[in-house]
Amino acid sequence: MQIFQILIDIWNLIIIQPMINSLVLLYSIFFLNFGLAIIAFTLVVRAVLIPLTVRQSRQMKMMTDLQPQLKEIQEKYKNDKQQLSRATMEVYKTNGVNPIGCLGPLFIQFPIWIGLFQAVTQTLPSTPERLVGLSKHLYSWLPGVNDVIPINNSFLWLDLAQPDTLPVMPVLVGVSMFLMQKTTTMPSADPRQAQTSKMMLWMMPIMFGFFTTTFPSGLALYWIVSNLVGMIIQGFVTGWGPLIDMLKFKRGEPVPAAAVATATTTALVTSEPEETRSNADGRNNGQNTRRGNRSRAKSTRRRSRRGANRRR
Amino acid sequence: MTRKLTLLALPLALLALLGCAGRIATPEGWSGGVVDDDTLYIGTRQGDVRALNTESGETRWRFTLLGEDEALRGVYGTPALHEDTLFVGGYDRVLYALTTNGELKWQEPVGGHIVGSPTVVDGVVLVGADDGKVYAFEREDQSSRWTFQTGNKVWSSPAVAEGVVYASSLDKNLYAISLEDGSKLWQFATNGAIASSPVYDDGVVYIGSFDGVFYAVNAADGTLRWSFDDAGSWYWGTPIIHGEDVYAPSLDGRLYALNKRTGKLRWSLTTEGPIVGSPSVIFDMITVGSDDGRLHIVRISDGNPIDSCNMQTELRSDVVAQGETVFLGARDKTIRALRIKANGNPDEKWVHKADEDNPVVRGRVEDC
Numbered sequence: 034m035q036i037f038q039i040l041i042d043i044w045n046l047i048i049i050q051p052m053i054n055s056l057v058l059l060y061s062i063f064f065l066n067f068g069l070a071i072i073a074f075t076l077v078v079r080a081v082l083i084p085l086t087v088r089q090s091r092q093m094k095m096m097t098d099l100q101p102q103l104k105e106i107q108e109k110y111k112n113d114k115q116q117l118s119r120a121t122m123e124v125y126k127t128n129g130v131n132p133i134g135c136l137g138p139l140f141i142q143f144p145i146w147i148g149l150f151q152a153v154t155q156t157l158p159s160t161p162e163r164l165v166g167l168s169k170h171l172y173s174w175l176p177g178v179n180d181v182i183p184i185n186n187s188f189l190w191l192d193l194a195q196p197d198t199l200p201v202m203p204v205l206v207g208v209s210m211f212l213m214q215k216t217t218t219m220p221s222a223d224p225r226q227a228q229t230s231k232m233m234l235w236m237m238p239i240m241f242g243f244f245t246t247t248f249p250s251g252l253a254l255y256w257i258v259s260n261l262v263g264m265i266i267q268g269f270v271t272g273w274g275p276l277i278d279m280l281k282f283k284r285g286e287p288v289p290a291a292a293v294a295t296a297t298t299t300a301l302v303t304s305e306p307e308e309t310r311s312n313a314d315g316r317n318n319g320q321n322t323r324r325g326n327r328s329r330a331k332s333t334r335r336r337s338r339r340g341a342n343r344r345r
Numbered sequence: 346m347t348r349k350l351t352l353l354a355l356p357l358a359l360l361a362l363l364g365c366a367g368r369i370a371t372p373e374g375w376s377g378g379v380v381d382d383d384t385l386y387i388g389t390r391q392g393d394v395r396a397l398n399t400e401s402g403e404t405r406w407r408f409t410l411l412g413e414d415e416a417l418r419g420v421y422g423t424p425a426l427h428e429d430t431l432f433v434g435g436y437d438r439v440l441y442a443l444t445t446n447g448e449l450k451w452q453e454p455v456g457g458h459i460v461g462s463p464t465v466v467d468g469v470v471l472v473g474a475d476d477g478k479v480y481a482f483e484r485e486d487q488s489s490r491w492t493f494q495t496g497n498k499v500w501s502s503p504a505v506a507e508g509v510v511y512a513s514s515l516d517k518n519l520y521a522i523s524l525e526d527g528s529k530l531w532q533f534a535t536n537g538a539i540a541s542s543p544v545y546d547d548g549v550v551y552i553g554s555f556d557g558v559f560y561a562v563n564a565a566d567g568t569l570r571w572s573f574d575d576a577g578s579w580y581w582g583t584p585i586i587h588g589e590d591v592y593a594p595s596l597d598g599r600l601y602a603l604n605k606r607t608g609k610l611r612w613s614l615t616t617e618g619p620i621v622g623s624p625s626v627i628f629d630m631i632t633v634g635s636d637d638g639r640l641h642i643v644r645i646s647d648g649n650p651i652d653s654c655n656m657q658t659e660l661r662s663d664v665v666a667q668g669e670t671v672f673l674g675a676r677d678k679t680i681r682a683l684r685i686k687a688n689g690n691p692d693e694k695w696v697h698k699a700d701e702d703n704p705v706v707r708g709r710v711e712d713c
Contacts, residue, residue, distance in 0.1 A: 160372045161421060161460055161500060164540070165621055165661075168579050168596045179555050179579065180536050183497065183515050 045170065048144055052152035053170045054178060061181045067157065068188025071251055075258040078145065079266075086266075095130045153251040157186050157194035193251035200246075202253040207242030209260035214238075216267045372436045372458070374419035377622065377663030378672045378680070379426045381445070385665075386431055388420025389699035390678045394433050396447060399667065402682060402695035402705040406447030412437020422462030422502060423663050425470075427484070434459030434472050440482070442470075451487045455480055461502035461542060469524065471510060473499030479512045479520075481527060491527025495520065501542040502583065504550070506564065511550050513539035519552050519560075521567060531567030535560065542583040544591070546605065551591050553580020559593050559601065561608060571608035576601065583623040583663070587645065592631060594620035600633050600641075602648055612648025616641055621661040625671060627685050632671050634660025640673065642689050651689030654713040656681065670694060683713070 055077070059070035102124055110117035125131070158164040164183065171178045186194045190201075197203065214234050245253045376388030384405060385397045392415065396405040410418040412435060419436035426432075430450060433441040436458045442450040457476030464471045469490060470482045475498035481490040496516030503512040509530060510522040515538040521530040537555030544551045549570055553559045559580060561570040577597035584593040591605040596619035602611040618636025625632050630651060632642050639653040640660060662674035669687075674680050682694040691713045696706040 161375075161540075162373055165581065165596065165619060168581075168619065173557075173577055179557065182555055182579075183538055 044148075048148035049151055049155070050170045050172070052148050053156050053167070054172050054175055056152060056156050057171065057178045057181060057184070058175065060184055061177050065181060065185060066188065067184050067186065067193055067251065068191070068254060071153070071188075071193070071254050072258050075255050075262065078149075079259065079262050082145075092131065095128060099124060099128060099130060149255060150248070150252055153249050153255070154194070157184055157249065157251060159194045188251075188254070191250045191254075193254065194249050196246050196248060197250045197253065202250050202257075203242040203245040206245045206253050206256050206260075207238035209257045209264075210238040210241055211235075213260040213263050213267075216264050371416045372419035372421075373676070374421050374436065375621065375661035375676075376420040376674055377423035378665045378674070379424050379431075380665055380667040380672065381426055384445070385672050385680075385682075386424050386426060387672070387674060387680055388422075388424065388433065389674070389680065390419070390676075391699045392418025392420075393699075394420060394424060394431070394441075394443070394447075395680075395697075395699070396445070397680065397697055399670065399672070399682065402680070402697040402707075404697075404704065408433075408441075408443055408447045408449070410435045410437050410439065410441070411449075411452065412439055417458070421460040421500075423665070425463045425465050427465035430465075430484070432463040432465055432470055432472075434461065434463050436460065438474070440470065440472050440480070442484075442487070453480075453482055453487045457498070460498075460500040460540075464503045464505055466505040467524065471503040471505065471512075473501060473503060473512060473514075475500060477514065477516070479503055479510065479522065479527075481510075481524070493520070493522050493527045493529070497538065500540045504543045504545045506545040509564065511543040511545060511564070513541065513543055513552055515540060517554070519543060519550065519562060519567075521550075521564070533560070533562050533567045533569070537579065541580045544584050544586060546586045546591075549605070551584050551586070551593075551605070553584065553593050553595065555579040557595075557597075559584075559591075559603065559608075561591075561605070573601065573603055573608045573610065575610065578619070581619075581621050585624055585626070587626050587631075590645075592624055594622070594624060594633060596620065598635065598637070600624060600631070600643070602645075614641060614643050614648055614650065618659070622673070623663040625664040625666040627666040627669070627671060628687060630685070630689055632664050632666070632685065634662065634664055634673055634675075636661065640664070640671070640683065640691065642685065642691060644689070652691060654683060654691040654693070 056070055056074055059073045060067050063069035063073055103121060106117060106120045106124065110120055155163060155167055155170065158167050186192045191197055241256065373390050374388055378385045378387035380399060383399050385399050386394065387397065388394050393407045393409040395407045397403065398405060412418050414437065417437040420433060421436060422434045424431050424433045429445050431443045431445060433443065435441060438455055438458055440453045440455060440459065440463060444450055455472065455474045456478060457474035459472055459474050461473045465484060468484045470484050471479060473479050477495045477497055477499060479493040479499055482488065483490055495514035495518065498515045499512060500515060501513045503510050505524060508524045510524050511519065512522060513519050517535050517538055519533040519539060523530060535554035535556055535558065539552060539554050541553040545564060548564050550562045550564050552562065557574060557576040557578060559573040559576065563570050576595045579596045580593060581596050582594035584591050586605060589605060590602050590611060593601045593603065595601065598616045598618055598620060600614040600620060602613065603609065604611060616635035616637050616639065620633060620635050622634050629645050630642050631645055632640055634640050636659045638657045638659060639655050641653045642651045643649060644651055656675055658675045658677035660673060660675050664671050664673045670682055670684050672680065672682050678698065678700045680697040680699060684692045684694050686692065693713050698704045698706060
């Protein structure tokens, strides 16, 4: 029990208190508007997470680049799962890829999300108990923090300490997450993976949209801004191809099935941009993914035949 | 397959963690009690008000708040007893008037949650709410006499003296309001929100603020008489006046004893947690509860700790004393009675567990 309390104290010390004080400080800077403070805080968090994002993106990129090779292995050892597993790991090892390496940064970001949730609910106390609790977390040496309490919860039509009474924030969270995923599409040669990704593409926005109906709208605001910023960063880093594809899709142009496969979990759970591309070789950046997939499939077939000829 | 499971597990784990991190807070309440003869009237964390036998702790009656949203049925303020009527401010946004038999005389909805205690004087019931208003109702027929709008939530209890109402607000101001017509007489600005209730004594209003400063304000014109700014955190609990001193509890975990005329610090008691409730005088001692789970007993003359009782749960309610017994509510949903001996040693009399069918437990707390 005492260990549990120590862990809570450590958690509060290194995560919750810095977050709460940052939010309060930003609130005092941004015209006593907590909505603006959350937006500014989101930008700061994104900036702090850039090293993680880059690492994650590299891993994702390498995974993407290995897709044709992995596909070949799958074809080759489709009847020998043990050999398939061994060969797959060998490919990862040879290319210096950790198959779950992209998940590491993701796990690191979990505490940030949970901490932010707690920080928002504690900075915007809805009950006297919470306000008393807030007093324990404020740095007495930080000038002005005590002077701006209690925080004004209002932002636009929202009470940031409470869930949105209208369905607006849940819808915005769901839509922004969906778009964020779409911009971070990663083609998959594995149909099972493509199917999973497709499922996640729809499931996660719906789930988060649903949970937004019970979470403080301040957290929903963070998610929305984070997703939007993520999309913009992704656009600048890897091009606007996926977004353009989406627009084309809306205009009635078909989108290839393979392009639906997305780096869903990473995009959603972290809301971070991944340096993933809609083509395996990275050369058709910003271009039609259908063409990229088709050419990749052709080259795969060609390599396959060449290999067969050599074997003959 | 493993990858698929991993993909599914990640968001689910995140959501589970978020869920574990807590949801929108629900009010719990920290009502203190008021004693009349052999009955203690006190709000509980079960969303009701109870009349308890002060000797045995047994329930005489209970009245459950009527608010539609059960989650809002909390009581923070100490009920106010006036003649044969008990006034209770509910977090469910309703002011209740009950008979001393627990029957509802009237109820009056207000525009916000009530956190402070009602104040009754000259046939008027005053109460603040978190819609920023101070409400004045006629005691007998509950008709509204006036309302006074402040700039933020009113979580404190109004004080009344010589036809003037003193009310504080989270908008950082202390207001003097005419009891007759609700007009503003003056206002005194601090640098922090005010959740602490003002106390009037001999032409001076005492109040603590979130800016960590304790103020003595001239009641006549709202000018500052003195201030004490050594606290490390906010003032929340209502100060009390005893003799020549004012005793101010602070969320920095200290109880400050200040000379009421000069503001000079006489002594301070340090506890291990914030002090939210108001202290109480018993014999030549002061008792106060703290978030450190202890009821502290100190000598008034020099502030030396005499003893403490570790109840292992946060103590945020006001402490009320009658004779040699003190009563208080605790965060573990209990109401406790402790006999304080003349030498300062506490001895637990009974524990009323509000969430149990047979709520009374007798015996001693080990650390008492």
